[in-house]
Amino acid sequence: MAEQDATDEELEERAxxxxxxxxxxxxxxxxxxxxxxxxxxxxxxVDTLTKELLVAKYGVSDG
Known part of the structure; x- marks a missing residue:
């Protein structure tokens, strides 16, 4: 039942x-x-990078 009681904050952290x-x-x-x-x-x-570079650097490469 504890999993059912996950707070919005916990769900946001997981996401x-x-x-x-x-x-x-x-x-x-x-x-x-x-x-x-x-x-x-x-x-x-971070502010100097293009979106494409942000995706390449911080995104998951092996979908």
Whole structure:
């Protein structure tokens, strides 16, 4: 029964582990990339990348 009681926050956290859809907006990809960046330098780089580069760098390559 505990699984049935999963909060919206828990469900969002699980969903956050997966990258946005390839068709998602660049802003969604930037947000996802910032959450996964391991340094301030990498986070700053996010705004300079194209959507295609964000997908290539932070998306799942083996669908």
């Amino acid at each position: 956050a582990d997966e990258p946005p859809a390839r068709s998602a907006s660049k802003a969604e990809w930037q947000e996802y990339a910032r959450e996964r960046a391991v340094s301030d330098e990498e986070r700053a780089e």
